[in-house]
Amino acid sequence: MSAISPPEVRVWWRTPIGRTELVWMSIAFLWGLFMFFMMIYWHGAGGQNLSNEAYRTTPEKFAAKTDAMIAKYKVREVSGDPVVHPPAGSDVYLFGRRWQWWPMLELEKGKSYRMHLTSLDWAHGFSLQPVNLNIEVQPGYEMVFNLTPTDSGEFTIVCNEYCGIGHHLMLGKIFVK
Amino acid sequence: MAKQEQYRICPATGLRIYRSAENLIKANAVVAVVFLAVGGLFGIGVALTRWPAVHLLPADWFYLALTAHGLDILLVWVIFFEIAILYFASAVLLSSRLATPRWAWAGFILMIVGAAITNYAVLQGQSSVMFTSYPPMQAAPHYYLGIVLFAVGALIGCFVFFGTLVVAKNEHTYEGSVPLVTFGAITAAIIAVFTIASGAIILIPTFLWSVGLVSHIDPVMYKVVYWAMGHSSQQINVAAHVAVWYAIAAILFGAKPLSEKVSRGAYLLYILFLQLASAHHLLVEPGISSAWKIFNTSYAMYLAVLGSLIHGMTVPGSIESAQRARGFTHGMFEWLRKAPWGNPAFSGMFLSLIGFGFLGGITGVVLGTEQINLFMHNTMYVPGHFHGTVAVGTTLAFMAITYLVVPLIFQREIILKGWAKWQPYVFGAGVYGISVFQMAAGVLGVPRRHWDITFADAPLHFSFPDSAVLMMSLNGISALFAFVGGGMFVTVIVGSILFGKSTKSSEVAEEKKPGVAPPIGAAVARYGSAGVHAIPGTAVLVSVFFIAFVLYYFVNWKYVSELWLLG
Amino acid sequence: MADENDQAAAAAEDEQVPVMQQIMDNPFLLLFLGVTIPAVLYVIWGVIEVAQIPIGQ
Numbered sequence: 138m139s140a141i142s143p144p145e146v147r148v149w150w151r152t153p154i155g156r157t158e159l160v161w162m163s164i165a166f167l168w169g170l171f172m173f174f175m176m177i178y179w180h181g182a183g184g185q186n187l188s189n190e191a192y193r194t195t196p197e198k199f200a201a202k203t204d205a206m207i208a209k210y211k212v213r214e215v216s217g218d219p220v221v222h223p224p225a226g227s228d229v230y231l232f233g234r235r236w237q238w239w240p241m242l243e244l245e246k247g248k249s250y251r252m253h254l255t256s257l258d259w260a261h262g263f264s265l266q267p268v269n270l271n272i273e274v275q276p277g278y279e280m281v282f283n284l285t286p287t288d289s290g291e292f293t294i295v296c297n298e299y300c301g302i303g304h305h306l307m308l309g310k311i312f313v314k
Numbered sequence: 315m316a317k318q319e320q321y322r323i324c325p326a327t328g329l330r331i332y333r334s335a336e337n338l339i340k341a342n343a344v345v346a347v348v349f350l351a352v353g354g355l356f357g358i359g360v361a362l363t364r365w366p367a368v369h370l371l372p373a374d375w376f377y378l379a380l381t382a383h384g385l386d387i388l389l390v391w392v393i394f395f396e397i398a399i400l401y402f403a404s405a406v407l408l409s410s411r412l413a414t415p416r417w418a419w420a421g422f423i424l425m426i427v428g429a430a431i432t433n434y435a436v437l438q439g440q441s442s443v444m445f446t447s448y449p450p451m452q453a454a455p456h457y458y459l460g461i462v463l464f465a466v467g468a469l470i471g472c473f474v475f476f477g478t479l480v481v482a483k484n485e486h487t488y489e490g491s492v493p494l495v496t497f498g499a500i501t502a503a504i505i506a507v508f509t510i511a512s513g514a515i516i517l518i519p520t521f522l523w524s525v526g527l528v529s530h531i532d533p534v535m536y537k538v539v540y541w542a543m544g545h546s547s548q549q550i551n552v553a554a555h556v557a558v559w560y561a562i563a564a565i566l567f568g569a570k571p572l573s574e575k576v577s578r579g580a581y582l583l584y585i586l587f588l589q590l591a592s593a594h595h596l597l598v599e600p601g602i603s604s605a606w607k608i609f610n611t612s613y614a615m616y617l618a619v620l621g622s623l624i625h626g627m628t629v630p631g632s633i634e635s636a637q638r639a640r641g642f643t644h645g646m647f648e649w650l651r652k653a654p655w656g657n658p659a660f661s662g663m664f665l666s667l668i669g670f671g672f673l674g675g676i677t678g679v680v681l682g683t684e685q686i687n688l689f690m691h692n693t694m695y696v697p698g699h700f701h702g703t704v705a706v707g708t709t710l711a712f713m714a715i716t717y718l719v720v721p722l723i724f725q726r727e728i729i730l731k732g733w734a735k736w737q738p739y740v741f742g743a744g745v746y747g748i749s750v751f752q753m754a755a756g757v758l759g760v761p762r763r764h765w766d767i768t769f770a771d772a773p774l775h776f777s778f779p780d781s782a783v784l785m786m787s788l789n790g791i792s793a794l795f796a797f798v799g800g801g802m803f804v805t806v807i808v809g810s811i812l813f814g815k816s817t818k819s820s821e822v823a824e825e826k827k828p829g830v831a832p833p834i835g836a837a838v839a840r841y842g843s844a845g846v847h848a849i850p851g852t853a854v855l856v857s858v859f860f861i862a863f864v865l866y867y868f869v870n871w872k873y874v875s876e877l878w879l880l881g
Numbered sequence: 882m883a884d885e886n887d888q889a890a891a892a893a894e895d896e897q898v899p900v901m902q903q904i905m906d907n908p909f910l911l912l913f914l915g916v917t918i919p920a921v922l923y924v925i926w927g928v929i930e931v932a933q934i935p936i937g938q
Contacts, residue, residue, distance in 0.1 A: 139563075139564035139568050139569055139570050140493060140494040140495050140560040140561060140563065140564040140569065140570065140571055140632070141327070141407055141493050141494075141495050141560075141561055141564040141565065142407075142493050142564075143488050143489060143490045143491055143492060143493050143828075144490055144491050144493075144494075144574045146574075147489075147490050147491075149491065149574035149575060150575055152573060152574065152575060154573050154575065154576055155572060155573065155847065155849075157627075157631070157848075157849055157852075157853050158572060158573060158576050158624075158627065158628065158631075161623070161624075161627050161853075161856060162576070162620070162623075162624060164860065165619075165620050165623040165624065165860075166620055168616075168860070168863075168864070169612075169615060169616025169617065169619055169620050170615060170616070172612070172616055172679065172683070172867065173608070173612045173615040173616055175683075175871070176608045176612070176683060176684045176685065177608060179684075179685050179871075179874075180604060183685065183874070183875065184875070184879040184880070184881070185685055185688060185874050185875070185877045185878075185879065185880045186604070186684075186685060186880060186881060187597075187598055187604075187684075187685075187688065187880060188880070188881060189601065189602065189603050189604055190601075191600035191601030192601075216773060216774060237773075249879075254600075258450065259448075259450050259451050260448050260450075260451070260533055262691070262692040262761065264692065264693070264759065264761055265878075266759045266776065266778070267758075267759055267779075268689075268877060268878055269689040269693070269757070269758075269759045269877075270688060270689060270877055270878060270880070271598060271687075271688060271689060271690065271691040271692055271693060272598045272688070272691070273596075273598045273599050273600070273691065273692075274600075275533050275534055275599065275600055276450060276533060277532070277533065278533075278534060278600040278601060279600070280600035280601070282880055282881065283879075283880070283881045284878060284879070284880060285878060285879035285880075286878050287877075287878050287879060288878075293774070293776040295759070295761050295764075295776065296761070297691075297692035297693060297761035297762060297763075297764065298448075298692055298763075299377070299444050299451075299763040299764075300451070301451065302373060302374060302377065304377075304763070304764065304765070305373065305764050305765040305766045305767075305769070305771075305772070306769070306771060306772040306773065307772075308769060308772050308773070308774040308775075308776055309774075310774065
């Protein structure tokens with residue numbers, strides 16, 4: 138009898154289990170529990186957790202809030218795009234659309250910002266490099282979370298959610314002082 | 315009254331193989347291999363484009379080829395092969411007639427028509443939406459229609475499978491519980507029913523939207539329901555390829571399950587919890603609670619992962635046990651060293667097992683950890699992981715069992731035996747490499763589904779480190795190996811089916827009656843009271859695996875802790 | 882060999898199949914569980930989550 142034949146014993150449920158299997162099953166089960174609780178633990182003790190806060194929005198509503206921020210805090214331009222330096226702790230608006238991220242941001246290391254992300258058209262992937270922080274950005278949804286840069290330098294937002302023929306042209310910038 | 319159906323007795327196992335079941339297995343397996351070849355062609359186009367120095371295809375063709383590659387491999391190749399497995403595990407292993415062959419053929423036709431329509435839609439160029447087809451991005455209506463038809467055809471196949479189980483039971487073609495391999499097929503079929511039902515629930519409205527009858531598809535709602543199909547379809551693969559491992563172990567070694575209860579229990583964990591992990595595609599979406607994310611991404615506290623970890627011991631353990639009973643008891647690993655590594659059914663199966671565990675499994679759990687996903691989502695790590703599961707795990711396992719299906723079902727000898735012997739190693743080297751190098755690229759930030767990581771035409775400038783470019787080049791080279799290995803497989807199998815020497819013998823084979831041990835595996839000791847089996851070699855392998863898992867898991871948490879603060 | 886089989890078969894008929902094994906021997910019960918559990922815990926719960934996202938200012 139083998140795995141391609143019916144079990145030899147009619148009531149196989151009562152056949153005792155070997156020790157090696159029992160030991161492994163216990164270790165594997167406990168490891169599984171550990172990994173499960175690790176995610177919960179990190180929500181309490183860790184510094185990197187994506188918030189669950191989000192709102193339904195529209196492109197017009199969000200773009201208006203973005204324009205207001207740009208009008209108040211624009212400091213310069215790079216390649217014709219506005220660079221905005223919002224105060225620490227304030228609401229910062231950033232959207233993706235085919236095929237750019239808007240506006241560029243200038244932030245300060247160690248300071249916290251209340252980020253609002255959305256897309257004005259299709260799904261995009263906010264992929265901050267070289268940090269390698271990756272968040273999904275959806276049209277009609279405004280994701281809100283606190284972000285604190287922990288390095289300074291020039292950072293690039295790559296799009297990593299396929300969004301059509303210009304997907305590979307889509308870049309944004311975040312400068313951290 | 316059902317007319318008396320023609321059958322033959324399999325000389326190796328004594329099982330009855332009914333003509334209709336045999337023909338359907340052959341048909342589905344052949345079409346599966348055709349789509350593997352098509353998918354493979356699109357795949358090499360993709361890989362050679364993502365190799366920056368080669369950059370083979372222009373952007374529009376790249377995105378087209380990537381869409382087609384995903385569809386033809388992740389959906390069409392594997393599901394056609396799985397339907398063949400379902401018919402094998404029910405009709406053949408239970409010595410039964412197939413429940414309703416006409417419906418099975420109808421399902422088969424629907425699957426071909428559906429796959430053809432969707433491929434045609436993609437080739438027309440207006441449906442380069444990737445396998446995931448996320449709204450508001452929209453494909454041509456017949457893109458969705460084809461997938462729906464394919465899914466309905468597959469669902470019919472699943473119902474024929476369940477019907478065959480009923481027929482076999484009622485006609486007393488076997489005694490007691492179904493074989494373990496059949497139980498694995500039941501697991502796969504159950505997941506398939508959930509998969510297809512979810513697919514229908516999401517793709518039918520999406521189709522209606524594409525023709526203007528539905529005004530709006532919520533993008534996040536779509537993703538939740540889509541992935542109930544999208545990832546569950548890959549979980550069908552897991553259940554199926556584990557069943558294939560057990561089947562190969564049984565056919566080549568007469569290997570018995572160490573414990574029917576343990577192996578079936580592991581499958582039960584799959585049935586109950588495997589589908590929940592579709593949530594790992596939504597870990598960085600807006601608005602969904604961490605509670606839903608954590609509970610589901612963990613397959614309910616990793617209970618379904620426990621199922622995989624169990625199979626990871628019981629499959630090699632059953633081989634070790636059978637080998638030791640045969641006398642290979644010298645040292646810890648003689649059973650493995652003296653295993654038939656020149657037999658592609660064995661080498662493919664074992665490479666699939668090791669690779670699925672280390673490359674696919676560990677990385678999947680890590681990638682699906684809520685916070686770790688933050689630095690992996692939509693990077694090349696994702697395709698790196700799933701080439702470890704679908705290419706190394708499923709595809710290599712299915713290739714391996716095909717080397718047994720050809721002589722046992724097609725009744726043809728394998729031609730080009732030298733090619734056959736090396737094929738799993740060539741393909742294996744290729745797909746192991748693809749998995750490792752893609753994941754390395756992902757850790758360095760390289761995005762998936764992206765035509766040009768040098769951003770040569772972009773209005774802004776950014777450079778990935780040279781190491782990232784190197785990884786994508788190594789991925790390209792690995793893909794060449796995989797392509798050659800795939801080509802060797804298709805050549806050997808198609809050649810054998812068409813030109814191989816017939817293995818039909820003129821002797822009348824002895825039929826296995828229910829309740830009597832079959833001729834194969836007679837040398838192996840009965841389990842139960844005589845089932846004292848030591849598996850020290852497997853214990854060592856599993857320990858190495860576990861240590862690797864734990865270390866890799868913690869290394870990735872270290873990466874998380876170095877990210878910017880998010881709250 | 883045949884004797885042992887007969888004895889085993891006779892003994893097996895007298896044995897009550899445990900409930901857990903009966904569950905696992907029933908593919909349609911398993912189908913029901915395997916479809917209902919993820920439908921509730923993943924799909925329905927997930928859809929409710931998305932539907933509850935509030936409208937912003």
